Amino acid sequence: MNTEIFVTDKAGLATFYEAIIAKHETYAPVEKFGKYEFKKVSALSGCDPDAPIATTMSAKPLFFPRSAKIMKYTADASGTKVSETDEDPLSAQRVILGMKHCDARSLQVLDKVYNWDFIDTDYQKRRRNTVIISARCDKADTHCFCTSLDYNVERLDAMDVLIVNGADGKVYIEPRTEKGKSFLEGDLTHHMTHVRDNEEAAKAMKKQYDAFAGSFRLNMDYKTVNEGLSKIFDSPQFENVSDNCVGCNTCAFVCPTCHCFKISDEKVKDTGVRYKSYDSCNNGYFTLMAGGHNPRPVKYRRWRQRALHKFVYYKERFGENLCVGCGKCTRACPVNISIFEVVSTLPHINNIQ
């Protein structure tokens, strides 16, 4: 074991954040209309890297933008010329502060699909050039269930730098990746104590984790869920559990791992832009084909697709659940449907209680 840890206090952490913001292109949770979203920040005062709960929006838009311009074109009598869009250079290094475990973890899940078949180079570039600095949550809220999924939250390498608010009042900053390690070298950590393989620090961090892990209200055995769901494709239960869904798509838009998109063009005069934007499988015409056939014309089939894609299909193909247990969808749901409640009860019982 060769663990490097930087120890500091709350004030030191703020200095650390400020130094990052001053030096790098930095994104952090920003509140607007009571919603937290990752936005580019220029001062610590405008953002909240230690926001107690997960952001309303995931960090997904920073890697897979809500609406990416994939090309620009002009079409006139001399022919059609396609040009790269001028936005988003993708090459400059950037830092994300205040990303929670679940969000950071979701990128690892997404990496699999973005590295499979078609390699999305834009996504890769964005991933490569981003340093993720993540403060571990102190407490789970009502809808969190990240610890129930198949990864080790304590030893997660999804973030480059992990920050832990030790139970002893000290702040521990630990690089988790090579990228994180090199990032922390230099001025940023000058004011901190640098320790290596420190027992005391490890203990404080473990204690914090235990308190955090113990705060979860929701716990499930994902393997049972995977197995249960894989057998009930034809179950009429889907109709019942989906009947109060209003089909609003919000869950997919806030979900850190949903990655379906649509392509659209906008053209004014002879200049056009082609966009790649979020879409959702809950959308009634998501699967509508050009000939008019729609394999999922009714809500429960779309609903089933969403549940099964999260917990069965993705798992089958990539070995991971497409859910990181962040609870964003449940918080956003206008009718308070809990994905946890649904998937954890659906496979086992005949009647929803």
Next chain:
Amino acid sequence: MDYTNQIREIAARLFSENKIDVFVGYRMTGFDENQVPVLIRDPKEVPRLVFNDKSVFNLTNYLKHEHTRGKRVGLVVKGCDSRSLQLLLTESQVKRDRLYVVGIACEGVVDDAGQKYQNCQECVFPDAVVFDEMLGTPKGNGQYQVNADIRELASKDLVERRAYFEEVFENCIRCNACRHSCPMCYCAKCCIDQESSTLYNGANTTSAAFHALMTWSLHLAGRCVDCRNCEKACPSHLPLHLLHKWNEQVIYENFQEHLAGVHEGDRGAFYKYSLQDPDDFIM
């Protein structure tokens, strides 16, 4: 305000008299104090029903879903919900004889902090306007008043308003939750999503959001009943009521005090006219 027992009794009675196929009400989420709409088809499940001041969601939304289409439906409606039901009836979206409406003389619903929602504080029609059976003591109609937020925003100057709304449109993620949770948005395919139509703004840009929200609010102008399903559904917590309440106010002031869904057979303000409508803004 707690009509849990009465609603359970009514639902049980309706099932036993074979008057309904499905009852739309609320149940507890099971993990917090909030409620989730529930469609009850089996009389055994009737005891899950609850109704109190946390019964927020406008259930008439479910009348456009395939689960209730063509079925005999029992439904709980508060004052605002009943107005959207009135409009749905007028716009031939539901058949009255297939509905059993439990109207509530509503005292207002509350948010997580126990605070009454703004629309409930300003409610003009707390008592259900359509019902087969009324629970609670009717309070009578309130006085229409200008929304406080509207008053504040309207007093700002143009530059500030533009900046404010630009922020609103920027923060819209085009998930369309507002539309789906709105009971009055029942179109087979929303105009905003019709690829063949040139209204289509598929991208999730600010521009597209501006277009979508403006068009949407104009489609609801004179039809919005201020239930605020949309605003509560918005993951970005956008102040969508501003658009609707503004339109409502303009229509109320200019078009013979029109309010949506109050009178039977009264369609939206754009589907009728009066020779006395204001003309002074036209050259």
Next chain:
Amino acid sequence: MEAAVNNQLVSIEKPEIVAPPDWQPVIIGILCNWCSYAGSDLTGTSRIQYPPNIRIIRVPCSSRVDPWFLIKSLQTTADGVLVSGCHPGDCHYISGNYYARRRFLVTKKLLHFTGFHENRIQFSWVSAAEGPKFAKVVAKVTEDIKKLGPLHLYKKENFEK
């Protein structure tokens, strides 16, 4: 009402937007076929001169004008929109302009509320006999929009002109 900062013409709603020196507003005129389009033809036949900023679109009736035409116009190409129809009571289609009038009022007010100057969209009733009036209306609208400065709604975001 003139939108100018340091002698430079700026957008009245968003002073960050500065008009280029030779800026000329683009105005879209949506005219009903029976009265206003005929009236604008009469303006031409009578050789009455008006500012050249308006681009005319013909529709059968002012009631054909969906508010989102106006929104789309402002969003993409226009700095201002003029919609013109038959005088109340003269509608070729009996009642079309009465329905249109309601929509126009609400659209105008809504745009104003969301931070666009009222004069960005204007309406007029011009009969087939009112050639001079049409010229006057266009002159007024052009004058108004020139004072408001460029609109530049979201087009800059996507499209360089």
Next chain:
Amino acid sequence: MARVGVFVCFCGANIADFVDVPAVVEEAKRIREVKFAIHYKYMCSDPGQQQIRDAIVQHRLTSIVVAACSPRMHEKTFRKALSDAGMNPYLLEVANIREHSSWVHQKDKKAATEKAADLVRMAVAKSIANEQLHEISVPVTKRALVIGGGIAGIQAALDIADARIPVVLVEKSPSIGGKMAQLDETFPTLDCSQCILTPKMVDVASHPYIELIPYSEVIELDGFVGNYKAKIRKKASYVNFKTCTGCGACWQKCPVKVPNEYNMGLDKRKAIYTPFPQAVPNKPVIDATHCTMLLKGKCGICSKVCEKGSIDYTMKDEIIEREIGAVVVATGYDLWDPKPYEEYGVGRFKDIITSLEFERMVSANGPTNGVPVRPSDGKVPKNVVFIKCIGSRDEAKGIEYCSKICCMYTTKHTILLHHKVPGSHSYVFYMDIRAAGKGYEEFVKKAQVDTAATYLRGRVSKIYKKGDKLMVRGEDAQIGQVVEVEADMVVLATAVIPNKDNPDLARLLGVSYDKYGYMSEAHPKLRPVETAKAGIFLAGCTQAPKDIPDTVSQASACAAKVCGLFSGDTMKKDPMISTVNNEYCSGCQNCVKVCPYGAIVTEEVPMGHGSKEMRTVAKINEGVCQGCGSCVAICRSMAITLAGFTDPQIINEIVSI
């Protein structure tokens, strides 16, 4: 991909002087879809059209843009050119660079050129979204409805019926004939009105193709051109026309006397009456507002004297329906009530009468047996003052327009007075003498000589009574002095106003009317007979004041229009109408509410493919739809499309500026 041809017209110098036409062509060539662009001196000329036709074939064009004058001018011309080249005519777009650019920006060639280029670009963009449209055929019910049985209605009905097209003639009063039946002689030839009218009335009654429905009103008109359905209320006449022989025993014995409308109230008729001796049909009706039997249940004399037993006091109004294809509206005129002329003593002085009252007096079958008499004392007047423009051309008290016929009939009256009362003298106060018409001026001139009437140009300011004479004080503008005339009688030429029922009827028919109440023609010059509503035509004073020759001409023109409309079994209709996309329609039926023509109905369609569940959607009756687009703009689902003005077309225009 679309292949658009652009044809820019110089219009001689009209466009070319103020717009750089070659530059516009160059600009058009830069557009991706434009595969061919030229300019020409006169695109509308034969060689110009030939270039279009050639280019369509040579360059395989899919739509055409002609940049020239207003589409209201030559759209049809160019559409025809497209058809001739085998192309769907609706693939044409016209960019109006003359009325909208060259003529209105003559001082700024650069701006005018830029604008013209923009207009062309917009038209190109629109044309790309144009679709092939085909004229619609609608079946036609070959039966005409004529509303009003005056000379206009009679003439229209006879002309249509002579073409062997069935006609339903609806007349409000018990007899046809209208105002003309009240006239004595007609200008400028002084033929006896009755002598020329009554044979036509008899023809109507006996024509095998005319169904005469007297004493009736149209109360509802549904449907659309070629396929109207009219509801007609037959007012209760209390006389069985089938059995009544018109012997007249009833009205001779009837004890109730009522002022006689036919004679302008100058004498009395009975409560059961025929309006005048030559009435067609010559059957009496009971005036229910005066008959004591109907009012109080007492009397019943007519029933007793009627040998045929034709009197039926229990008769009720009857609603009948007729399916028709076209309507001729000939509701005629009323006369303006001169009461506002208080300074003349109208209403106070009995010897001030209106010209129609005078007309009845001098009429051979009138109440005074053709001799004018003073209503006050029954004496025959010697000096008669005629005052013209009573109400006409008077914005303050009456109406702004000229009633057109008063100059001529007043001249006629001076002649009639001269004939009937030897030694009499006429004074005519006038503003102008408007005698435009064949033989009219000659008529006036001759009358002035023959009757030696005194013509005084000027307005009358006051009339007052002096003994049993009326003193008429007015200005003689020609000598610039106030004159006073001692008159035995004053005749006021009151203005012609539309029939008071016109606005109601217009609304019922769905045609527009002007501020006075005259129904509006589709175009004041080129379509003076048609209304904006297809299949409804106007004859006579329904549209504007007219004399008899004009009325008869317009009535015959209506007949020609109707016959033209009925010339085929089906009728062609403009294809620019709305259609509903069932997939998107949510069945809210707001469009049904908004449609001004009632062209939208609902239909049931299956919920999905093969589904048994049904849902309601809107359906547009293509025969009724006039293509206004009201429904399109209010359809939130965008389920309705208006051909020719679709959303993509309009948005293409907007985004291509």
